[in-house]
Amino acid sequence: MPRLRASLAAHLPAFGFAAYPTVFLVGANAGIVPIDAGAVAQSLAVALGAAALLVLAAGLMPWQRDARLGWLSLVVLFCVLYQPIMAVAGLGGRLFTPDTASAAAAFVLVIAVIAGAVVRPWASRPRSTLAVNAALAALFVASASGPLTRAIAAGGKRWPSVVEAQLARALADQSAPTPAHDIYYFVLDGFGRPDVLQSQYGLDLSEFVNGLAGKGVRVAASAQSNYAQTYLSLASTLNMTYLDDLAGVVGADARDRRPLRHLIDRNTLMTAARRAGYRVYSIGSDYGATQTIAAADVCICQRHGFDELQSNVLALTPLGSLPLARWTYDAHRSKIVEGLDAVDQVRTLPGRKFVFVHVLAPHPPFVLNADGGAVQASRPFDIGDGDDFRGDKGEYIQGYRGQVRYLARRLLGLVERLTEQAGPAPVIVMHGDHGPGSGLHWNSASASDLRERMAIFAAYAFPGEPAGLAPGITPINAARFLARRYLGLNMAPLEDVSYFSTKDNPYRFIQVAAAEATARR
Numbered sequence: 001m002p003r004l005r006a007s008l009a010a011h012l013p014a015f016g017f018a019a020y021p022t023v024f025l026v027g028a029n030a031g032i033v034p035i036d037a038g039a040v041a042q043s044l045a046v047a048l049g050a051a052a053l054l055v056l057a058a059g060l061m062p063w064q065r066d067a068r069l070g071w072l073s074l075v076v077l078f079c080v081l082y083q084p085i086m087a088v089a090g091l092g093g094r095l096f097t098p099d100t101a102s103a104a105a106a107f108v109l110v111i112a113v114i115a116g117a118v119v120r121p122w123a124s125r126p127r128s129t130l131a132v133n134a135a136l137a138a139l140f141v142a143s144a145s146g147p148l149t150r151a152i153a154a155g156g157k158r159w160p161s162v163v164e165a166q167l168a169r170a171l172a173d174q175s176a177p178t179p180a181h182d183i184y185y186f187v188l189d190g191f192g193r194p195d196v197l198q199s200q201y202g203l204d205l206s207e208f209v210n211g212l213a214g215k216g217v218r219v220a221a222s223a224q225s226n227y228a229q230t231y232l233s234l235a236s237t238l239n240m241t242y243l244d245d246l247a248g249v250v251g252a253d254a255r256d257r258r259p260l261r262h263l264i265d266r267n268t269l270m271t272a273a274r275r276a277g278y279r280v281y282s283i284g285s286d287y288g289a290t291q292t293i294a295a296a297d298v299c300i301c302q303r304h305g306f307d308e309l310q311s312n313v314l315a316l317t318p319l320g321s322l323p324l325a326r327w328t329y330d331a332h333r334s335k336i337v338e339g340l341d342a343v344d345q346v347r348t349l350p351g352r353k354f355v356f357v358h359v360l361a362p363h364p365p366f367v368l369n370a371d372g373g374a375v376q377a378s379r380p381f382d383i384g385d386g387d388d389f390r391g392d393k394g395e396y397i398q399g400y401r402g403q404v405r406y407l408a409r410r411l412l413g414l415v416e417r418l419t420e421q422a423g424p425a426p427v428i429v430m431h432g433d434h435g436p437g438s439g440l441h442w443n444s445a446s447a448s449d450l451r452e453r454m455a456i457f458a459a460y461a462f463p464g465e466p467a468g469l470a471p472g473i474t475p476i477n478a479a480r481f482l483a484r485r486y487l488g489l490n491m492a493p494l495e496d497v498s499y500f501s502t503k504d505n506p507y508r509f510i511q512v513a514a515a516e517a518t519a520r521r
């Protein structure tokens with residue numbers, strides 16, 4: 001028994017350290033970004049598997065067991081702190097960059113030597129790693145305390161009832177007409193308005209815009225988004241309402257995005273379409289907001305490779321520098337391409353369809369060039385936008401341009417096939433959930449380029465409605481128009497308003513004046 005106890009005490013730190021990146025990320029994000037429990041379990045399993053390998057490998061060392069495990073604990077701890085250590089090492093120059101496999105290998109080698117010098121496992125009396133184990137315990141407690149306090153604070157949560165009441169209110173007054181047109185609803189993540197893309201990205205989209213117009217899909221000249229972030233934008237658009245009621249319940253200081261995830265999952269638009277007799281297809285992205293949508297009849301939501309959490313966990317450690325593109329960049333690229341391909345597969349299916357597509361492009365990371373060829377940054381995979389984007393502005397602009405050109409070509413082809421196929425003309429809505437983020441500062445409205453962020457690409461084809469929509473219409477009102485005209489919902493237009501909010505206070509809405517979003521450079 002004492003042997004087992006000693007063995008457990010010696011092994012646990014290595015396992016604990018291996019799991020630490022997952023605990024850290026979940027702790028930092030719990031309730032902010034909704035995290036799938038399955039992903040957590042998988043990531044932990046991968047981390048623990050890595051630790052098991054380390055422990056096995058340690059058996060090959062001719063040192064005393066406790067000393068060898070103490071040495072390993074130290075190595076793993078440094079690996080967990082890889083990003084911050086490399087950030088400090090890289091200060092004042094680009095001598096050390098954590099993004100290459102050679103830097104990662106050199107790092108592991110150096111810390112293995114340093115840890116050896118500290119623990120001296122070959123000596124007859126190796127040094128104890130008690131201090132390291134104590135540091136581990138402190139890190140775990142610090143990481144776990146965040147979600148714990150948030151879970152306690154959310155004990156009296158009232159938002160699910162607000163969401164349900166809102167849904168019931170919207171649907172109470174539905175006079176279901178017979179579905180007469182297929183409906184295609186594209187959300188193109190981060191697709192900005194053509195005039196802004198022309199002036200700030202040197203992109204000429206006139207061929208795309210004219211091509212769409214030739215097929216009856218009109219681009220709104222001064223469209224703006226209602227919100228500046230994906231979760232807020234999708235939750236409001238798919239429920240055709242501003243989020244003030246929800247913000248009133250969760251509080252302006254809330255960071256919790258679970259209510260938004262719930263709104264997307266249970267959304268009014270798809271529920272109304274189903275009740276109106278449509279078969280609802282949701283073609284999701286690999287971003288948490290639309291990985292699955294419960295309100296759809298059919299979710300085309302296959303994912304390849306690592307999910308968001310797993311990529312982020314790996315990127316924290318030297319493992320992120322391994323050649324993992326197949327499970328990160330390549331998987332993400334496939335998801336974008338296959339999402340668009342899926343529209344072609346669904347469009348020929350029998351029955352009236354409501355097809356929702358969320359494409360995580362032209363939003364970073366930039367993985368496709370104009371011809372659809374592969375692009376890949378030489379750094380661990382990361383979907384961060386704005387000041388979370390890890391490249392420079394030149395890289396952002398070049399990558400964004402390529403991805404917009406690719407999308408424009410694919411979308412125009414799709415629209416041609418959708419409008420040319422037999423049957424009644426389809427309803428087509430396509431818009432950005434917000435604009436690009438090369439000038440976005442996540443936690444400052446005043447430092448951000450609000451014009452770039454709030455001006456969106458938006459295009460509509462509403463058969464039987466030749467007048468079209470106002471050029472400055474926001475997605476909430478376009479969706480209300482769609483629901484009123486084709487789904488029988490009694491939804492009067494609302495005022496068109498755009499709100500910025502920071503990453504840390506997503507529910508503290510800062511109204512962006514139309515003038516600010518259009519005139520500012």
Ligand SMILES: [Zn+2]
Pocket residue numbers: 189190229230231363433434
């Ligand atoms: Zn977005």
